[in-house]
Amino acid sequence: MMTKDQYIESLRKLNLNLWMFGKKIEDPVDDPVIRPSLNSFAATYELAEDPQYEDLMTATSHLSGKKINRFTHIHQSTDDLIKKVKMQRLLGQKTAACFQRCVGMDAMNAVFSSTFEIDAACGTQYHQNFLNFLRRVQDEDLAVDGAMTDVKGDRSLAPSQQADPDLFLHVVERTPEGVYVTGAKAHQTGFVNSHEVLVMPTISMREGDEDYAIAFAIPTDSKGITLIYGRQSCDTRKLEEYNDIDVGNKMYGGHEVLVIFDHVFVPNDCIFLNGEVKFAGMIVERFAGYHRQSYGGCKVGVGDVLIGATALSVEMAGAAKASHVKDKLIEMVHLNETLYCCGIACSSQGSKTKSGNYIIDLLLANVCKQNVTRFPYDIARLAQDLAGGAMVTLPSEADYRHPELHAYIDKYFKGVASVSTEDRMRVLRLIENMTMGTAAVGYLPESMHGAGSPQAQRIMISRQCNMEMKKELAKKIARID
Ligand code: SF4
Ligand code: FE
Numbered sequence: 502m503m504t505k506d507q508y509i510e511s512l513r514k515l516n517l518n519l520w521m522f523g524k525k526i527e528d529p530v531d532d533p534v535i536r537p538s539l540n541s542f543a544a545t546y547e548l549a550e551d552p553q554y555e556d557l558m559t560a561t562s563h564l565s566g567k568k569i570n571r572f573t574h575i576h577q578s579t580d581d582l583i584k585k586v587k588m589q590r591l592l593g594q595k596t597a598a599c600f601q602r603c604v605g606m607d608a609m610n611a612v613f614s615s616t617f618e619i620d621a622a623c624g625t626q627y628h629q630n631f632l633n634f635l636r637r638v639q640d641e642d643l644a645v646d647g648a649m650t651d652v653k654g655d656r657s658l659a660p661s662q663q664a665d666p667d668l669f670l671h672v673v674e675r676t677p678e679g680v681y682v683t684g685a686k687a688h689q690t691g692f693v694n695s696h697e698v699l700v701m702p703t704i705s706m707r708e709g710d711e712d713y714a715i716a717f718a719i720p721t722d723s724k725g726i727t728l729i730y731g732r733q734s735c736d737t738r739k740l741e742e743y744n745d746i747d748v749g750n751k752m753y754g755g756h757e758v759l760v761i762f763d764h765v766f767v768p769n770d771c772i773f774l775n776g777e778v779k780f781a782g783m784i785v786e787r788f789a790g791y792h793r794q795s796y797g798g799c800k801v802g803v804g805d806v807l808i809g810a811t812a813l814s815v816e817m818a819g820a821a822k823a824s825h826v827k828d829k830l831i832e833m834v835h836l837n838e839t840l841y842c843c844g845i846a847c848s849s850q851g852s853k854t855k856s857g858n859y860i861i862d863l864l865l866a867n868v869c870k871q872n873v874t875r876f877p878y879d880i881a882r883l884a885q886d887l888a889g890g891a892m893v894t895l896p897s898e899a900d901y902r903h904p905e906l907h908a909y910i911d912k913y914f915k916g917v918a919s920v921s922t923e924d925r926m927r928v929l930r931l932i933e934n935m936t937m938g939t940a941a942v943g944y945l946p947e948s949m950h951g952a953g954s955p956q957a958q959r960i961m962i963s964r965q966c967n968m969e970m971k972k973e974l975a976k977k978i979a980r981i982d
Contacts, residue, residue: 502559502570503642505547509539512694516722519693519758521730529693533739535730537754537939541600542644542694544592544753545572557588562639563857564632572602573639575613576859582848586798590841593802597935599755599943601646601691603799607791608647608699609635610858612716615784616773617856622780627716627773628856634718634771638697646695646721648686648760649788651703660706660713669703670762671712672775679768680775682715686760690951692728693758695721702774705782714781716774717767725765731757735938743898746926749934755943786961787860792952793870794861797844800873803935803944804837804880810931811884817925818889818916829883836876843869864965867958874955877948881936892929893937901926 503511512530519526521534529535549558549570560574560581561567576582585606592600613635616627638645651660654668663669670684682700692698699718706714733756738748745751774780812830815821847865854860885892891914900906901923911922934940949955976982 502549502568503546504550505543508543508546508642508644511696512539515696515720517693517728518722518726519728519730522732526730533744534736535693535756537598537739537750537752538601538691538756539694541592541596541598541753541755542602542691544596545570545600545602546642548592548595554588554591557584557591560584564636565639567639569639570642572606573609573635573642573645574606575635576610576851577857578859579849579851582794582851582859582861583845586794586841586844586848589795589798590802590805590844593799594805595802596753597750597803597806597931598753598940599690599799599947600753601694601755602644603795604647604690604792605645605695605697605699607795608649608701608788609638609645610791610860611784611787612699612701612773613858614854614856614860615780615787617854618783619774619777619780621855623777625775625777627775630770631773634697634699643697644691644695645718646689646692646698647788648689648692648698648700649703649785650687650689652685652687653703659710660704661709669713670700670715672715673712673764679766680715680772681764681766682717682762683764684762686762688731688757688950689760690755690757690947692721692760693730693756697721698760701784701788702781704785706778708778710778710781711776714774714776714778715767715772716784717772719765719767719771723765725763727761727763729759729761731759733939733942735934738938741899743902746898746901746923746930749930749932749938750940754939755947757942786863789953789957789961790861790863790866793866793873793958794844794847796873796948796952797840797842797847797866797869800877800944800948801837801841801844803940804833804840804877807880807884807932807935807944808833808837810928810935811887813928814888814892814925814932816917817920817928820887826887829887833880833883836880840869840872840876843872864962867961867965870952871955871958871962873948874958877944881941881945884932885936888929888932892933895926895929898926 560571562569616631651669654663660669672680673683674681701716847861850862851859
């Protein structure tokens with residue numbers, strides 16, 4: 502396995518074509534806006550080096566028998582699925598941010614089982630191609646991003662019916678050696694911190710969409726790929742002279758980018774789906790299922806930090822003993838642990854696929870993510886309720902450090918006498934960061950839309966819920982023939 506430092510050094514060797522704020526970024530590793538997201542990703546390497554987390558952070562490869570980082574593992578049991586969720590909660594607690602590496606893990610598990618079944622049905626060689634890729638990922642401990650979401654253009658039209666054919670990523674040229682693809686993937690979490698990208702189709706497809714039913718893996722700095730960094734609320738605070746208190750979470754963060762593929766070459770042996778339209782939906786459903794499980798881990802860990810920050814803020818204000826305050830903190834815990842219950846439940850009820858790896862219970866994973874589209878918002882609302890208005894009206898750190906203003910701010914933002922004003926400011930800024938600043942991107946809208954927007958889960962819930970069986974149960978009790 503790579504150490505954290507080796508991982509960071511390996512990123513320096515990538516030659517990404519990355520843009521942010523209208524400028525080309527030559528050194529993403531040391532860029533102050535991007536670096537917190539790298540630190541989060543790097544935590545997936547760092548914690549794997551720590552013996553106390555060995556059981557959660559590492560696994561034994563079913564291919565090589567070697568010890569590997571769990572983020573590159575193909576789940577061999579429901580126990581593996583449960584450990585995955587626990588690992589994600591741990592990393593959420595340590596970073597209070599999106600640590601990004603789950604997308605690739607979920608994509609690899611989805612493509613592993615899907616390629617096995619596609620080959621059995623179509624006589625293709627995709628599973629072997631995928632195994633070769635996976636072996637390299639595990640042996641070299643590579644960071645893999647999973648890329649699914651196309652920009653989609655007019656949502657009422659199929660990929661091949663769009664006015665602009667590039668609104669869904671597709672094959673534009675075929676040669677004996679491979680294919681060339683053009684299109685874009687939006688909202689790509691962690692792409693800048695990844696060595697490889699595993700591209701998958703974004704929706705179920707039908708006849709006529711063959712050029713769009715394409716899955717493959719290539720290096721993130723492949724020729725023809727352009728990255729445009731997504732900006733986040735309050736991101737430029739990281740560039741200010743005083744950038745400690747006001748950023749809330751200085752060390753960690755997440756990122757998303759728009760990934761543009763302009764006539765990018767994909768060699769034949771890196772292709773995992775190529776025109777078999779009826780299997781596009783299988784990859785989508787499985788990836789989404791795994792990632793909906795993931796949120797029952799990562800968002801819970803982030804929630805732990807937000808609940809802790811809120812409890813500190815009320816203690817610092819001398820309000821911790823009020824009964825409504827205690828009750829609201831309990832409500833936050835109840836909501837957060839409900840998400841964890843869902844993550845553990847869909848894992849423990851997982852099952853073996855034809856390829857041998859384990860998949861979560863899809864109904865329960867979709868219920869998990871449906872709750873994730875709501876509960877973090879409720880938790881954030883309660884955090885803002887308890888933190889009070891100072892969270893958004895505090896003077897800047899620059900004012901706090903100014904010799905003429907420091908004493909005033911220190912005096913008038915004091916809570917209980919035993920706590921320094923600076924510590925109180927730090928906690929309030931952390932709550933601001935997590936509910937409205939850069940970290941809120943990962944905790945709130947990502948909870949809403951990541952791994953699919955709420956309606957996508959409702960469609961899956963309606964498909965998986967077996968309403969006919971429930972009607973039969975009722976008829977029997979009501980004595981209806
Ligand atoms: Fe992992 Fe959560 Fe980020 Fe998805 S949102 S990549 S599950 S940390
Ligand atoms: Fe996500």
